[in-house]
Amino acid sequence: MQRAAQRDDRAQQVQRAKRLRRALACAAAVPAVLITAACSSDSDDSKAKSGGESTQQSAGGSTQPSASASPTVQAAAYRKLPEACGVLSKKTLTDLVPKGSKSGKKGSSDDPSARASCSWNSLDNNGVKGSQFRWLNVSLLRFESDATRGSGDEQAHTYYAQQVKDAQSVDGAKGVKVVPLSGTGAEASAVRYDLKKKEGLFKQQTVVARVENVVVTLDYNGAGLAGEKTPDADDLSKAAQKALKEAVASVSSANGAGDAGSSSSSPSKSASDPAAKSPSSSPSKSASSSASPSKSAAGKS
Known part of the structure; x- marks a missing residue:
């Protein structure tokens, strides 16, 4: 136990x-x-x-970047151009090119809604006294608004300024004068000079206007040939400016608007400084190579 x-x-x-x-x-x-x-x-x-x-x-969503809104530009005011050979009345053509009012020659264009031109020439033969020669050309260029290049108005302003600048830099031009014009589109200028050629002394007038997104350039020159007296530059200038207003008004009419000859639209830059550059990008390559330049107009005889 x-x-x-x-x-x-x-x-x-x-x-x-x-x-x-x-x-x-x-x-x-x-x-x-x-x-x-x-x-x-x-x-x-x-x-x-x-x-x-x-x-x-x-x-x-603080760390996620928000999607940026697509850039937008103001829509172009004018969608088409008038028929270039029909922008001037028969009376105006008779005044400017007396012997060539029916000789209008339409310029070639791959897009008539964007660029168009027409030219006339007149030779009034006075026999042993010589002849009076006149040459007229009207060109129109329309710019479409683009998110990359800017609004149609801005592109048109840049091209307008370049046209005025080109008209002043023609080889051999003497006594060049530039005058801003009022009451013609949004901005307009007249360039005049003398050009001595073997045929005689030519009085050249180049008037340029911008109406919204369209630029109208009118080249007009005259000369007294074979002993005929040289035409008065002031008379030629007045006739050219009158024709320019008519051409500008035709742009507005073609788009169903009223008379654009006295448009009050504010220009991108002051009309008194036509060579000023617009902040927008330069016009498209195809547009800048279309309308007849002042140099070619001055070279006609």
């Missing part, structure tokens, strides 16, 4: 020792578990917080 009791005591001691070891082992394991759980919890919280912020940023 005593041994049994002793065995029981030892067994109990062994059991208590085992339980104590297990308790200690469990006690030692608890902090590790807690630490792991705590780390896991912090990590999850961090991920959740980070994910929440990312979601909010994405949802709020």
